[in-house]
Amino acid sequence: MSLSGMDISLLLPVVSGLGLGLALIAAIGPQNAFVLRQGLLGEHVAVVVALCVASDLLLISAVVAGAGALLEHAPVVTLLLRWAGGLYLGSYAVLAARRALRSADRLEVTRTTGAPRRAIVLTTLALTWLNPHFYVDTVLVLGAVAAAQGADRWAFGAGALLASVLWFTGLGVAARLLRPLFAHAVTWRxxxxSVAVVMGMLAVGVLRG
Structure with a gap:
């Protein structure tokens, strides 16, 4: 095999992982909504992005190493994750709805006061690890495709991780460009x-299985 042929054979699983990772991660969800919100506020963006990427790194590595097959055969764990995630998504929808119903003045105060770093960290971790779609996308979908890659599964996993880095970094940075639009309270409403509606629908879907 020529050098160029070897380069292409090594690059293909990386590109495949990158493409599938972007396709899965780009869906609207609580994690993306939270990253967007923090990016718009300009608060602890680097911390939020780092936690999201680190979480993907841990789970993708575990899945590529074979933990996905184990979770598939643990229906009790899957059921618990589904209910915990559904209830959390529902509570997040309620909180988003309450923010949307606040007065303009109160919303402005909330927007400029800022939240403690610890609260942001805990919220990011909860929206990531209590989200059933995090496991469905990574463990079932990504894990199944990674298993089919054979010896190239780690290159495939590296591509999926690259997708996580690019997406969350881009989302956090690009949000700054939208700040003029969000200078008005009605846009935050x-x-x-929108987040409340989407999270509510996801919560119902998750609880119903």
């Missing part, structure tokens, strides 16, 4: 109302 629309965002929070």
């Amino acid at each position: 629309v965002l929070d109302a």
Whole structure:
């Protein structure tokens, strides 16, 4: 095999992992909504992005190493994760709806006061690890495709991790460009109302299985 042929054979699983990772991670969800919100606020963006990427690194590595097959055969664990995630998504929808219903003045105060770093860290971890879709996408979908890669599964996993880095970094940075639009309280109301609807629908879907 020529050198160029070897390079292509090594690159293909990375590109495949990158493409599938972006396709899965780009869906609207609580994690993406939270990263976008923090990016718009300009608060602890680097911390939030780092936690999201680190979480993906841990789970993707575990899945590529074979933990996905174990979780598939643990229906009790899957059921517990589904209920915990569904309830958490529901509570997040309620909080988003409350923010959308606040008065303009109160919303402005909330927007400029800022939240403690510890609260941001805990919220990011909860929205990531209590989200059933995090496990469905990574363990079942990504894990199944990674297993089919054979010896190239680690290159595939590296591509999926690259997708996580690019997506969350881009989302956190690109949010700054939207700040002029979110200078008005009504825009925040629309965002929070949309998040409440989406999170509510996801919660119902998760609880119903």
